Amino acid sequence: GAVVSQHPSRVICKSGTSVKIECRSLDFQATTMFWYRQFPKQSLMLMATSNEGSKATYEQGVEKDKFLINHASLTLSTLTVTSAHPEDSSFYICSARFPGSSGANVLTFGAGSRLTVL
């Protein structure tokens, strides 16, 4: 089955530093990956769509200069939280579309990365 590997699973950093989160599709190629953010006990909010070889598409209200997304290959997308502040503390989840036989948008999710900014 399709596997999306996300690393690190947990990261604690000081305010003002930058943190990079990696999302890899292990056994399939993903031209598109998605980055979600989830606050405690809340739903998932789409932050951006990561497109291989081109610029990411950000959702309204998401600061593109704070959340840098790079999709340099068909199996890797990275999210860098720049100059992190405590309000950036959250659970970040990536996902990739694995082609389903039914044609449905079968998203496979990474394990998530819990970011804590002190």
Add this chain to the structure above:
Amino acid sequence: ELKVEQNPLFLSMQEGKNYTIYCNYSTTSDRLYWYRQDPGKSLESLFVLLSNGAVKQEGRLMASLDTKARLSTLHITAAVHDLSATYFCAVDKAGNEKLTFGTGTRLTIIP
């Protein structure tokens, strides 16, 4: 703007009982998904519903879709403790890969 609402938001139920979680969405959509999330974990895909009247079952869970009513249900039969988790529905449209998630239903099964 597509909105997806779930009802109830919180549900405590005794083992062995049956219950239904409801998912309403605001505009026409082509596909409806159900996911499970355990505390501190990522999402596990449960069901993909593609057409009006679709019904899928896996173990004690059964999902159905009524596109005319813009409603999906997740029915739990004879609940067991292992089903305790948060359940999300999500919708999208063909040609648009972005999923919009529901508010989530936190299910707690009490022995």
